[in-house]
Amino acid sequence: MTRGGDQAGGPGGRFDPGAEAAAATAAILDSTLHGTARGVVVDSPPGAGKSTLVVRAARELAAAGERLMIVAQTNAQVDDLADRLATAEPTLPVGRLHGADSPPDPVLDRHPEVMKSSSVADLRDRTVVIATAAKWAYVKDVEPWRHAIVDEAYQMRSDALLQVAGLFERALFVGDPGQLDPFSVVGAEQWAGLSWDPSASAVLTLLAHNPGLPQHRLPVSWRLPASAAPLVSRAFYPYTPFRSGTGHGDRRLAFGVPGDGGGPDRVVDEAAESGWGLLELPARHTPRTDPEAVRAVAAVVRRLLDRGGVTYSERGEAPAPLTADRIAVGTAHRDQAAAVRGALAELGVRAGPGGVAVDTANRLQGREFDVTVVLHPLSGRPDATAFHLETGRLCVLASRHRHACIVVCRAGVADLLDEHPSSEPVRLGVTVKFPDGWEANHAVLAHLAEHRVSWRP
Amino acid sequence: MNVLARAEAVARGRAVPAATVRHHRLAESPLVFVPLTTAGEAGAPLGAMIGTERTAPTVLVVPQPLDRAQRFDFFAGLAAAILPAIEEYADDVETEPATRNREEAEVCADAPQMIVPNAAALEYVRLLGRSTRYLRTVEDPEAPHPVPVPVPLLGRWLTHLAERARTPGSALLVAMTDLLTRHWATGQSAMEDQHLGGLLGWIDPPPGMDGPAAAARAQTGRDRHGLLLSPPAGPATDPVFDNRVLAPALERYDAARSAGTAGPLRVAEADVRRLVTSQLQPTWDDVWHGVDLLRALPEGAHVAERWKRDRWSFTGHRDRVRAGEPPQPKRDDAVTAAQKLAGRETAQARLFAQEALDDPLVMAARRLGGEAFAGTVLAVEMTYSEGRRPMPRPVLTVATPDVPQADPGAKAYRALPDTRSAQSAEVLDVVPARGSAECTVTVKITGGMGTGKLPREGSVPEVGERVTFTLFAHDPRGGPALPEAEATPWTHGGPPGAGGTGAGGTGPGDVPDVVTAEDFL
Numbered sequence: 001m002t003r004g005g006d007q008a009g010g011p012g013g014r015f016d017p018g019a020e021a022a023a024a025t026a027a028i029l030d031s032t033l034h035g036t037a038r039g040v041v042v043d044s045p046p047g048a049g050k051s052t053l054v055v056r057a058a059r060e061l062a063a064a065g066e067r068l069m070i071v072a073q074t075n076a077q078v079d080d081l082a083d084r085l086a087t088a089e090p091t092l093p094v095g096r097l098h099g100a101d102s103p104p105d106p107v108l109d110r111h112p113e114v115m116k117s118s119s120v121a122d123l124r125d126r127t128v129v130i131a132t133a134a135k136w137a138y139v140k141d142v143e144p145w146r147h148a149i150v151d152e153a154y155q156m157r158s159d160a161l162l163q164v165a166g167l168f169e170r171a172l173f174v175g176d177p178g179q180l181d182p183f184s185v186v187g188a189e190q191w192a193g194l195s196w197d198p199s200a201s202a203v204l205t206l207l208a209h210n211p212g213l214p215q216h217r218l219p220v221s222w223r224l225p226a227s228a229a230p231l232v233s234r235a236f237y238p239y240t241p242f243r244s245g246t247g248h249g250d251r252r253l254a255f256g257v258p259g260d261g262g263g264p265d266r267v268v269d270e271a272a273e274s275g276w277g278l279l280e281l282p283a284r285h286t287p288r289t290d291p292e293a294v295r296a297v298a299a300v301v302r303r304l305l306d307r308g309g310v311t312y313s314e315r316g317e318a319p320a321p322l323t324a325d326r327i328a329v330g331t332a333h334r335d336q337a338a339a340v341r342g343a344l345a346e347l348g349v350r351a352g353p354g355g356v357a358v359d360t361a362n363r364l365q366g367r368e369f370d371v372t373v374v375l376h377p378l379s380g381r382p383d384a385t386a387f388h389l390e391t392g393r394l395c396v397l398a399s400r401h402r403h404a405c406i407v408v409c410r411a412g413v414a415d416l417l418d419e420h421p422s423s424e425p426v427r428l429g430v431t432v433k434f435p436d437g438w439e440a441n442h443a444v445l446a447h448l449a450e451h452r453v454s455w456r457p
Numbered sequence: 458m459n460v461l462a463r464a465e466a467v468a469r470g471r472a473v474p475a476a477t478v479r480h481h482r483l484a485e486s487p488l489v490f491v492p493l494t495t496a497g498e499a500g501a502p503l504g505a506m507i508g509t510e511r512t513a514p515t516v517l518v519v520p521q522p523l524d525r526a527q528r529f530d531f532f533a534g535l536a537a538a539i540l541p542a543i544e545e546y547a548d549d550v551e552t553e554p555a556t557r558n559r560e561e562a563e564v565c566a567d568a569p570q571m572i573v574p575n576a577a578a579l580e581y582v583r584l585l586g587r588s589t590r591y592l593r594t595v596e597d598p599e600a601p602h603p604v605p606v607p608v609p610l611l612g613r614w615l616t617h618l619a620e621r622a623r624t625p626g627s628a629l630l631v632a633m634t635d636l637l638t639r640h641w642a643t644g645q646s647a648m649e650d651q652h653l654g655g656l657l658g659w660i661d662p663p664p665g666m667d668g669p670a671a672a673a674r675a676q677t678g679r680d681r682h683g684l685l686l687s688p689p690a691g692p693a694t695d696p697v698f699d700n701r702v703l704a705p706a707l708e709r710y711d712a713a714r715s716a717g718t719a720g721p722l723r724v725a726e727a728d729v730r731r732l733v734t735s736q737l738q739p740t741w742d743d744v745w746h747g748v749d750l751l752r753a754l755p756e757g758a759h760v761a762e763r764w765k766r767d768r769w770s771f772t773g774h775r776d777r778v779r780a781g782e783p784p785q786p787k788r789d790d791a792v793t794a795a796q797k798l799a800g801r802e803t804a805q806a807r808l809f810a811q812e813a814l815d816d817p818l819v820m821a822a823r824r825l826g827g828e829a830f831a832g833t834v835l836a837v838e839m840t841y842s843e844g845r846r847p848m849p850r851p852v853l854t855v856a857t858p859d860v861p862q863a864d865p866g867a868k869a870y871r872a873l874p875d876t877r878s879a880q881s882a883e884v885l886d887v888v889p890a891r892g893s894a895e896c897t898v899t900v901k902i903t904g905g906m907g908t909g910k911l912p913r914e915g916s917v918p919e920v921g922e923r924v925t926f927t928l929f930a931h932d933p934r935g936g937p938a939l940p941e942a943e944a945t946p947w948t949h950g951g952p953p954g955a956g957g958t959g960a961g962g963t964g965p966g967d968v969p970d971v972v973t974a975e976d977f978l
Binding site: 038039134137138140158159161162163165166184185186187188190191194195196197198199202205206209210334335338342345352 | 623625788789790791792794795797798799801802804805806826827860862864889936937938939940944945946947948949950951
């Protein structure tokens with residue numbers, strides 16, 4: 001994801017994103033390799049080159065003669081990291097530790113130096129051993145590693161860290177504080193406020209017990225376009241602002257077929273022009289799988305594909321066609337995603353692998369697309385619950401795109417927000433998260449209102 | 458489903474069943490505990506009714522709730538009523554044979570079950586446990602305000618019961634409103650369902666009345682003295698009762714006490730006692746009414762298995778008490794908290810699966826949510842696994858009206874009669890419904906067919922047979938073991954008691970707050 005230092009700055013020319021990012025990376029690597037602290041924490045906004053950093057840090061540690069373990073949260077993340085690591089340095093001995101019932105992605109077969117096993121004893125001599133936190137938790141009675149890298153540390157639960165922290169002496173924790181917090185299916189209020197609350201994020205626990213750890217952050221988002229980074233930064237990262245790595249003219253989305261003047265086409269044009277589009281349906285209270293809104297989402301996707309979209313970006317001179325696999329639909333609930341998949345199938349659009357990705361915010365975390373279509377979490381709802389207001393959910397949905405984001409929503413969400421101020425209990429000792437979802441939602445809505453297309457299907 | 462059931466309840470004017478079997482263990486003689494607290498002081502008990510016999514409750518009343526000595530007497534009375542009911546179960550044990558992971562052990566053949574009226578009362582049990590388990594007893598010569606010997610033990614048991622109640626599917630301590638709302642859906646909000654009288658009005662209205670009317674009568678109906686016909690099920694009292702009736706009675710009691718005359722004091726005390734009993738009695742009857750309603754339902758097939766885990770929990774605490782271990786700490790350390798959370802998450806997953814397997818109504822909700830599907834087998838094709846010993850891997854094509862949300866490769870499970878573990882399968886493909894055609898799912902059965910070359914008889918369904926697959930495991934396992942508390946890693950503050958920001962014992966919360974000027978306002 002990360003480009004080298006050859007990026008031109010924004011129109012102003014003063015801010016050089018490549019240089020800024022390189023300086024931040026150098027500082028992080030210095031802390032990791034030569035620092036004295038047992039842990040280093042890196043906060044990374046969406047698309048800031050987190051995985052690239054992890055790969056780079058792993059290679060530098062290996063080059064310094066260290067052996068290390070990498071902890072990621074899902075099997076897909078582990079496979080992806082192992083693939084990147086082996087691609088970047090084919091001669092590095094990598095071990096992919098996996099569960100007995102979850103074989104690794106066959107994509108890893110093309111790397112001869114990636115050894116796969118479900119037993120850590122087989123991988124003991126590999127320079128880098130990589131597995132999910134859940135798998136590491138089963139590893140017992142081994143000599144601890146000197147170094148570890150924990151990826152997506154903000155999505156890791158404190159109790160998961162408790163299980164694996166005995167395996168390493170020092171660690172680099174990398175993650176995005178703005179995304180969805182980990183959760184538990186059972187109540188954990190009884191531990192709220194304890195620094196080791198098992199349902200809290202691993203980084204919170206780590207910092208509560210080790211307040212002096214060096215904290216870095218990556219200052220540049222390479223994914224988000226210049227149209228999106230200021231809004232996402234302002235709405236979700238008010239105290240740790242970041243910039244986009246590209247300027248306003250660097251990316252362009254254009255369509256071969258002119259719009260037919262319908263609602264979906266107008267919102268597509270608006271989004272191509274400005275990077276954001278809001279397709280507003282008439283106000284109404286609806287069930288979760290609001291058929292009209294779901295059909296509107298499907299119609300927008302259909303038109304995106306039909307109109308021969310091409311994307312121009314800093315990645316290459318030649319325009320790239322906007323294909324189905326570069327489009328994602330994000331929802332709050334799984335049944336909404338299923339409804340959208342159904343509606344897409346009716347329009348002849350393939351969803352799933354190779355086609356349009358249709359999923360919930362939780363599952364879209366960490367992924368990247370050219371254009372995203374989002375069914376607003378509060379659309380058509382009579383109430384605004386903590387789930388729907390969660391800052392991370394909206395942040396994930398609004399920060400997956402490289403070019404444009406189109407939000408489909410029923411009118412009246414601003415009023416709904418005003419009727420439901422946050423009423424979550426405030427607990428002693430719990431770090432209050434800023435900004436709260438209510439505020440972030442308002443910020444995003446206010447911005448989207450400037451790109452509104454009202455449509456009555 | 459639940460929303461639909463509630464809408465139906467409104468239309469019908471009475472509650473509709475939300476379950477076809479009873480998903481909770483209901484003891485032969487449950488220990489019913491109805492507490493009342495005093496307005497004005499958090500947690501100060503006013504009285505309680507307790508017992509295992511509906512006709513013979515023990516009634517405890519605190520005539521002057523602000524008097525600490527009387528409060529301790531109340532605790533002593535509670536201990537005298539509760540502890541024998543608990544210890545009755547402690548010595549009747551059965552032997553659990555040794556397994557691969559465990560030595561032979563003894564487990565109590567049965568365990569006590571305490572039923573309180575509502576969730577607030579359950580929370581009050583927790584508070585009682587917290588406030589009594591550290592009290593110093595008369596055995597301690599230096600204790601400034603000693604309590605009778607069994608009181609701290611009572612606190613430990615109440616704490617254990619309340620802590621166990623947080624485990625999904627447990628039944629050592631349950632709230633009647635939770636039990637009833639699990640099995641019936643009313644036409645009122647979840648908040649209103651916390652009123653036991655109102656809830657029972659919906660479920661079993663008196664003759665000549667419908668659910669809403671009965672609930673309204675229970676919630677707001679007052680007699681000619683202005684008192685509620687069905688006082689709140691506690692532990693809070695009705696403010697009208699407090700102001701108009703209880704306050705004057707307490708004043709009379711106080712006056713008689715300061716006058717020091719025995720006769721009027723006895724009269725005044727009996728007066729308070731009669732009043733408090735009048736508030737307790739309707740709730741007491743309501744709880745037993747609920748017990749009757751629940752007993753009419755047949756017990757779910759997996760309830761006994763969950764109850765066995767409660768018996769283990771009970772046995773474990775009995776052993777800790779007998780071994781002379783100290784009372785439960787104020788706060789859990791990092792490892793204990795993680796352990797409890799992991800245990801409860803497993804229990805939640807198990808409950809989720811077992812309720813669906815026991816109850817077609819719950820399974821219907823799972824099917825509606827895309828987490829299970831039921832249908833008819835259209836075709837069975839026999840295939841074999843690759844490898845040195847090819848094993849049967851029959852592929853079924855199932856037509857179903859459901860819309861399972863499964864990607865190819867997802868695991869599916871089917872309950873088999875006469876076997877303990879579920880049959881495992883893999884979803885190969887889901888073809889969504891088109892027009893009038895049903896959704897078709899192809900699944901490959903991967904287990905539960907014995908070890909032979911041919912599948913065990915009856916283990917593979919035939920064409921035309923009706924099958925139900927779930928996309929969740931039937932017997933979810935817990936995760937890996939956590940480190941010992943002494944091995945708490947540096948990320949979590951190191952071992953408890955190690956100083957600094959260490960977990961447990963020496964956390965910042967244990968330092969008393971600094972006294973400020975506001976403390977003397």
